[in-house]
Amino acid sequence: MILVFGSINVDVIVPVPQLPEPGETVLGGDYRLLPGGKGANQAMAARRAGAEVALAGAVGTDGFAIVALDPLKRAGIETSLVRQAVPPTGCAAIMVSAAGENLIAVAPGANMAVRAAQVPDRMLAPGTVVVAQMEVPAAETGSVIRRARARGASVLLNLAPARPLDRALLTEIDVIVANAGEAAAYGTEPAAIAAGLRRGLVVTRGPAGATAYLADGTIVSVPALPIVPVDTTGAGDTFVGVLAAELDRDMPLAAALRRASAAAGLACLASGAQTAMPDADAIDAAVTRLPP
DSSP states (O other): OEEEEOOOEEEEEEEESSOOOTTOOOOOOOOEEEEEOHHHHHHHHHHHTTOOEEEEEEEOSSTHHHHHHHHHHHTTOEEEEEEEOSSOOEEEEEEEETTSOEEEEEEOGGGGGOOGGGSOGGGSSTTOEEEEOSSSOHHHHHHHHHHHHHTTOEEEEEOOSOOOOOGGGGGGOSEEEEEHHHHHHTTSOHHHHHHTSSSEEEEEOGGGOEEEEETTSOEEEEOOOOOOOSOOTTHHHHHHHHHHHHHHTTOOHHHHHHHHHHHHHHGGGSSSSGGGOOOHHHHHHHHTTSOO
16 A cells, blocks of 8 residues: 655646746636645545555645545545644645646645654555655654654655755665756765665656666666646656556556656646546556657
C-alpha cells in the first residue's frame, strides 16, 4: 500500500489570457474551487492508478476542508490519519494562461500543523511505500522518513517546492523526484545526489520527458507524451503518484517511469489537478503512444 504524508489544499483557479508580469494586473475569467495540495494530489493520482492509498495530513475547521476531503473519500482513499487543526485549510491561488502555463502561490494554513505522530508504526511496515513532499514541516517529514526506513518501508520524496533538505536523510530515501529547477536548487549535480540515495533521483523536464539517475551510475531517460497542454497544474503530482503506484506493484523502474510520464501528459489535457488525473485504463492506452 501507499502512505502519503503531505499537504492538503483547496485550489482557487483563475484562467487568464497570459500570466501577469510583476506589478501587472490581468483580468481573468470565472474562478473555480478545486481540491489540491501536493499530498492530496499525489494520493489521488496513485489511487486512480489502482493503488491502495492512505493519506496523513491536516485541514482546518472551515468550509474548504469539505472541498478538500470529499473527493478523496469518494475515491476510496483512507483519510482517518488526517487531523483537524486550528489554522484554516491550506489554499493555493493558481493562475492558468491560455497556453496552459501556470503561476502558483500557496498559503500553507493547517498544513503547518501536520505531525509525524499522526502515522502509527504499523503503517510503516515492509510493503508500504511512503510518499512525502516539502509542503509540510520538514522536521516532521524527516521523522516519518527515518521511522519508515527503520521499519522496512520504502520512501519516495518529491523535492517540491524546492527547500533545503537534510543531507543525512539521503541514505534513508529510495527515490527522489524533482523537476529540473528543483534539482538545480539543491546545488549538486544529479548524479551526485543519486549516488547517496538507495535507488536514485528522477528529474522531470516537462515536454522533454524525465531522466532517472540511479545510485549505481546508470541513467534512464523516458520521453513525454506528445500533447497540446490545456493546464499543466498537477502534472508533476500525477507523475509522482503514478510512479509510486507502479513501484508499489514492484514494476521495474524503467517501465514505471514510462507510465508516470504518460499519466503526467494526460493530466495536462483538462483543467485542475485532481480533476484531470487519469485512471489506469487511460494510462494503459497512453503508454502505447509514448515515443520509444
